[in-house]
Amino acid sequence: MATLAQVAQHAGVSASTVSYVLSGKRTISTATRLRVEQSIRELGYHPNAGARALASSRSNIIALMVPLRTDMYVPVMMEIAVAVATTARTHGYDVLLLTGEEGPDAVRRVTGSGLADAMILMDVELDDERLPLLRGTDQPSVLIGLPADTSGLTCVDLDFEATGALCVDHLAMLGHRDIAVIGEAPAVYERHTGFAERTLDGLRSRAGKLGVRVLHRPCGGGYDAMSVTLARILDERPGTSGFVVQNEQAVEPLLALLRRQGLAVPEDVSVVAVCPDQVAVQASVRLTSVSIPAQEMGRHAVERLVAKLDGRGTDDVVLIAPELTVRTSTGPAPTAAS
Amino acid sequence: MATLAQVAQHAGVSASTVSYVLSGKRTISTATRLRVEQSIRELGYHPNAGARALASSRSNIIALMVPLRTDMYVPVMMEIAVAVATTARTHGYDVLLLTGEEGPDAVRRVTGSGLADAMILMDVELDDERLPLLRGTDQPSVLIGLPADTSGLTCVDLDFEATGALCVDHLAMLGHRDIAVIGEAPAVYERHTGFAERTLDGLRSRAGKLGVRVLHRPCGGGYDAMSVTLARILDERPGTSGFVVQNEQAVEPLLALLRRQGLAVPEDVSVVAVCPDQVAVQASVRLTSVSIPAQEMGRHAVERLVAKLDGRGTDDVVLIAPELTVRTSTGPAPTAAS
DNA sequence: TTGAAAGCGCTAACAG
DNA sequence: CTGTTAGCGCTTTCAA
Numbered sequence: 001m002a003t004l005a006q007v008a009q010h011a012g013v014s015a016s017t018v019s020y021v022l023s024g025k026r027t028i029s030t031a032t033r034l035r036v037e038q039s040i041r042e043l044g045y046h047p048n049a050g051a052r053a054l055a056s057s058r059s060n061i062i063a064l065m066v067p068l069r070t071d072m073y074v075p076v077m078m079e080i081a082v083a084v085a086t087t088a089r090t091h092g093y094d095v096l097l098l099t100g101e102e103g104p105d106a107v108r109r110v111t112g113s114g115l116a117d118a119m120i121l122m123d124v125e126l127d128d129e130r131l132p133l134l135r136g137t138d139q140p141s142v143l144i145g146l147p148a149d150t151s152g153l154t155c156v157d158l159d160f161e162a163t164g165a166l167c168v169d170h171l172a173m174l175g176h177r178d179i180a181v182i183g184e185a186p187a188v189y190e191r192h193t194g195f196a197e198r199t200l201d202g203l204r205s206r207a208g209k210l211g212v213r214v215l216h217r218p219c220g221g222g223y224d225a226m227s228v229t230l231a232r233i234l235d236e237r238p239g240t241s242g243f244v245v246q247n248e249q250a251v252e253p254l255l256a257l258l259r260r261q262g263l264a265v266p267e268d269v270s271v272v273a274v275c276p277d278q279v280a281v282q283a284s285v286r287l288t289s290v291s292i293p294a295q296e297m298g299r300h301a302v303e304r305l306v307a308k309l310d311g312r313g314t315d316d317v318v319l320i321a322p323e324l325t326v327r328t329s330t331g332p333a334p335t336a337a338s
Numbered sequence: 339m340a341t342l343a344q345v346a347q348h349a350g351v352s353a354s355t356v357s358y359v360l361s362g363k364r365t366i367s368t369a370t371r372l373r374v375e376q377s378i379r380e381l382g383y384h385p386n387a388g389a390r391a392l393a394s395s396r397s398n399i400i401a402l403m404v405p406l407r408t409d410m411y412v413p414v415m416m417e418i419a420v421a422v423a424t425t426a427r428t429h430g431y432d433v434l435l436l437t438g439e440e441g442p443d444a445v446r447r448v449t450g451s452g453l454a455d456a457m458i459l460m461d462v463e464l465d466d467e468r469l470p471l472l473r474g475t476d477q478p479s480v481l482i483g484l485p486a487d488t489s490g491l492t493c494v495d496l497d498f499e500a501t502g503a504l505c506v507d508h509l510a511m512l513g514h515r516d517i518a519v520i521g522e523a524p525a526v527y528e529r530h531t532g533f534a535e536r537t538l539d540g541l542r543s544r545a546g547k548l549g550v551r552v553l554h555r556p557c558g559g560g561y562d563a564m565s566v567t568l569a570r571i572l573d574e575r576p577g578t579s580g581f582v583v584q585n586e587q588a589v590e591p592l593l594a595l596l597r598r599q600g601l602a603v604p605e606d607v608s609v610v611a612v613c614p615d616q617v618a619v620q621a622s623v624r625l626t627s628v629s630i631p632a633q634e635m636g637r638h639a640v641e642r643l644v645a646k647l648d649g650r651g652t653d654d655v656v657l658i659a660p661e662l663t664v665r666t667s668t669g670p671a672p673t674a675a676s
Numbered sequence: 677t678t679g680a681a682a683g684c685g686c687t688a689a690c691a692g
Numbered sequence: 693c694t695g696t697t698a699g700c701g702c703t704t705t706c707a708a
Binding site for chain 4: 013014015016017020026027028029032051053054055056057
Binding site: 341342343353354356357358360361363385386388389390391392393394395 | 700701702703704
């Protein structure tokens with residue numbers, strides 16, 4: 001490969017001039033700039049990443065740590081990852097893909113080696129063991145998700161509390177007084193990822209204000225688990241007319257089982273989902289839903305990070321406001337008469 | 339951060355000794371090695387990635403180019419990506435995430451800058467515009483997927499022809515003589531990604547040999563598209579008793595619509611899917627399926643690549659043998675009498 | 677079994 | 693507006 005020195009020679013200028021043409025950190029006369037650019041093109045020059053990183057102590061790489069688990073929220077994760085990668089590129093950064101597997105060691109490795117300038121962590125747990133490391137380093141980072149203690153950290157996430165409230169608002173407005181919440185698998189709650197609890201908090205506190213009753217049941221994906229869960233709900237609260245589902249795997253089973261019970265959606269029962277739009281529109285009933293704005297979260301995270309790298313930017317929490325899209329799975333609560 | 343020189347000083351040896359302790363490229367007396375390792379630990383030393391890359395012209399990074407499109411086969415893509423990342427780590431490599439967006443430019447950039455030592459391309463098209471670049475460089479690469487011309491390339495993919503044949507074998511063995519194939523969305527065929535066609539080839543040639551009739555219909559995801567497709571199939575070939583679906587988005591709609599038509603699975607019609615195992619077991623009927631071995635493909639790709647980087651390894655095509663798992667969606671064809 | 681030293685290709689003072 | 697030059701931290705000959 002051609003080197004900067006060769007470009008300099010070819011263009012009849014010094015190495016630093018070429019460097020400054022590349023970085024734009026110095027004003028260069030148009031004449032020389034054009035000449036240099038011409039040489040760059042002719043020689044097919046690409047700056048060497050290693051040399052650049054060494055000399056500038058900047059790798060122009062952002063590390064993205066994704067959960068190893070490929071069982072939950074996969075499309076969301078992927079969408080975030082892709083959004084991160086494309087947004088990063090527009091700011092001149094590449095993305096290094098780390099799996100959660102290595103845990104805190106990966107953080108140490110990346111910060112220690114200067115492999116990446118900054119990092120984005122997904123799937124953050126309430127009491128994540130990587131957080132102390134992040135607080136203890138000057139390497140900028142952004143979390144996608146919300147830990148219990150956000151002090152000294154920058155976080156981006158959907159406002160799940162508002163999400164819960166929004167779901168209740170919508171159902172209450174339609175006259176539903178008994179709502180069942182189908183939550184994530186018990187394992188998700190045990191992992192203390194927080195978002196499920198936050199939704200529930202929002203759901204409950206708004207329901208309290210509006211005089212709506214809420215029954216919450218975690219539920220693994222699949223038909224069998226859903227079948228048991230639904231039976232218990234209808235047994236315990238026969239008057240349930242509204243459902244909120246926050247579990248991609250449970251959506252289709254719920255709809256199928258309701259059908260089997262002779263409960264029509266939205267005539268007999270209404271269903272609101274918290275899921276990616278794609279899931280909502282491809283379900284067997286087009287679902288009224290609060291979407292999970294994966295792209296926006298990825299984009300936001302990168303932009304926060306770049307701001308920090310540029311010396312702007314602060315530690316804070318960005319909660320994205322939820323948006324509820326009404327589709328055909330919700331309607332007025334059936335009156336007692338019917 | 340501590341530098342190699344500091345470690346050397348701390349341990350009372352020269353820089354090169356530390357370097358050799360790290361790389362193992364020279365025999366070091368146990369005494370000094372222990373001393374050096376001790377110093378490394380005490381100082382919390384991590385080799386600087388940029389310096390290492392510059393001096394050795396090896397970044398220890400593998401680039402992974404994933405499709406930008408997040409509409410199709412997302413879980414598979416993600417699973418491959420994660421498998422690539424974890425496998426790469428076990429070989430001492432990190433993974434750089436590139437989106438298809440930049441196209442050939444990304445290939446140029448990465449090879450030119452020495453950012454990565456090698457690359458893996460996913461979602462390869464039959465006549466992919468990145469291929470000439472790969473052939474023209476000495477940078478090792480592996481494709482996941484099969485282009486039209488594989489000469490000079492290393493490829494890893496599921497053997498989709500054998501997959502098609504396997505599906506026909508299974509259905510024919512159960513007595514089905516009229517099979518309908520629900521394929522990918524027309525857009526997939528138009529993109530010339532090849533795998534869909536290969537499945538179809540395998541399906542048809544085996545069907546020809548076994549005297550089975552095959553009707554193929556591309557189909558976008560969702561209920562509406564599936565509804566139209568299914569109606570046309572049953573209209574054209576009322577005797578259809580076996581279905582092969584190669585389209586995650588179409589699986590659940592197909593099952594629901596069959597149910598609505600009063601066609602019981604597997605009593606009246608059998609369904610074989612080509613999809614990840616997860617989709618097969620979480621569908622409303624546990625599907626007999628040929629699984630898409632995402633992890634295995636990712637792992638294979640990395641291992642091929644590492645072999646090349648180590649000077650072993652050759653250009654060739656690795657087709658992974660399909661495996662059909664019988665679940666509850668297939669059964670004997672109904673006899674004419676019934 | 678170990679050291680000394682010459683770069684790898686680039687950036688960023690410093691100097692003009 | 694441009695050139696000179698001293699490193700950045702590591703690898704790897706060459707020499708002992």
